[in-house]
Amino acid sequence: METLAGKFAEFFCGVKYEDLPEEVVDHAKKYILDLIGVTIGGLSMPFPKMVIDYLMTLGGKPEATLMGSPPGTKLPAIHAAFGNGVCGHALDMDDGYRYGGVHPSVPTIPAAIAAGEVNQADGKALILATVLGSEIVNRLAKAMNPSHLNRGFHTTGTLGPFGATVAAGKIYGLNEDRMTKALGLAGLQGAGLLEILNDGAMAKPIHPGKAAMAGIISVELAQRGAHGPVSVFEGEKGFFKAMADEVNQESLTDGLGETYLIGEQYIKLHAACRHVHPAIDAMLQLKQDNRLSVSDIESVYIETYPTALAFCGGKDQPKSAEAAKFSLPYSVALAAYYDDAGMNRFCKETVENPDIQELSSRIKASSGEKWEKHFPHIRGASLKITTKGGEEYSIDVDLPKGEPENPATHDDLINKFKSNAAGMDKGKCDALISVIMDLENHSVKDLTTYFSIE
Secondary structure, eight states, X not given: OOOHHHHHHHHHHHOOGGGSOHHHHHHHHHHHHHHHHHHHHHTTSHHHHHHHXXXXXXXXXXXXXXXXXXXXXXXXXXXXXHHHHHHHHTTSOSOBBTTTTBOOHHHXXXXXXXXXXXXXXXXXXXXXXXXXXXXXXXXXXXXXXXXXXHTTBOHHHHHHHHHHHHHHHHHHTOOHHHHHXXXXXXXXXXXXXXGGGTSOGGGTTHXXXXXXXXXXXXXXXXXXXXXXXXXXXXXXXXXXXXXXXXXXXXXXXXXXXXXXXXXXXXXXXXXSOGGGHHHHHHHHHHHHHTTOOGGGEEEEEEEEOHHXXXXXXXXXXXXXXXXXXXXXXXXXXXXXXXXXXXXXXXXXXXXXXXXHHHHHTTEEEEEOHHHHHHTTTOOOEEEEEEETTSOEEEEEESSOBTBTTBOOOHHHHHHHHHHHTTTSOHHHHHHHHHHHHTGGGSBHHHHHTTOOOO
16 A cells, blocks of 8 residues: 555655755755854843753763764764753744744754764765755644644644655665654654643743654664564554644645755744744834834734734733744744844843833734734734824735745844854854755765864
8 A cells, every 4th residue: 555655655765866956955054054153142042041051961982063062972862852952042033934833954964964974975965865854844733734734733743744754764874664664653753732822832942842852763763674564654542633624635745855944944034933923024124214112112013923922912911031922922022122133132131121121112003904814825924003193004925034035134143143153163154054055065964063163
């Protein structure tokens, strides 16, 4: 019986680097650069510090590099993948795919890099693994959502193991049979609950970290002859029936190999949940266009799509930086106050800032029919500012900056990287950027040489 895992394995095992269009290679390098930048930035966050501290006490076989570890230090590949996956999601600035409600790179790339170190892979292998790992995550997420999300699952954690497994399996050189069985093993490890947004948000990055780790485990065990259920997706007690009420079967393989979905991913330019980005962009644009200061603002009204309110529409003042990232009113108030919403803005001091808290209380949000009707093709917001003098200024933002239709520029990407890596030696930072942008002519080792942050 032909299974979906088997179909995927046949395709992924057959693709070569030379088959990738030039623009797809460029997309992969862009997302590798972006993820490594936000991973460096994530090292300063409390939860990654806890994870790194724990992993460094374990020791073990020296295989792969954990970001932020002392120079020359290597850990077991499963630990490096886990730690780097955690650090990569801590800022909430890693890329995503709006049609799937998922962050494809953060479980995929850490697993691919760890696998690349184990197998002494070159940069072309890492690029290919990134493209293919993102492909399966995006296809599954697009097919299973919004049902999967509506049931309370965090897609990055649940589907991330499949991307990490394909990426690592490609670098390990698994054949079709073993790749199929590795996907079965990956499906046994998918986990992630959105209750994390209501309590314990600090630990949200554990989802992609465990997903990246699951990819290495699945491949290593499959290589040794283990296998999970080959009907892991469509089986009577498989992934689809257990985790979604509706699955769009056609989108799973439609156009597979003709169009790579990595080209449809977005870059985040604000360190908050993607659902608040349209309103942040709107606030910054209105202030700039009308030369408004934060002291001019009397009230703000936002209309957006229901999913944004479901994730970020809470009316309580956030008590932590992590909660602030998922508060639409607070994120917009913070952006109005500082004229940006970068990684350094979401911290204890800003959460406790009485001026931002007070402005946040004067920001109201509701669902708008226009935005609900066109979601997820358009994920936007309308924002109206009423000034203390009684003037009104309004704007619509269909898609936040960073989407393929409203792309971030090369300078945006480089500036974001350098901002996130501000604690890194400038020469080392520039050298790391150079290696990634020319990755096809380098090795994975050339890349991870720069992972130790002194």
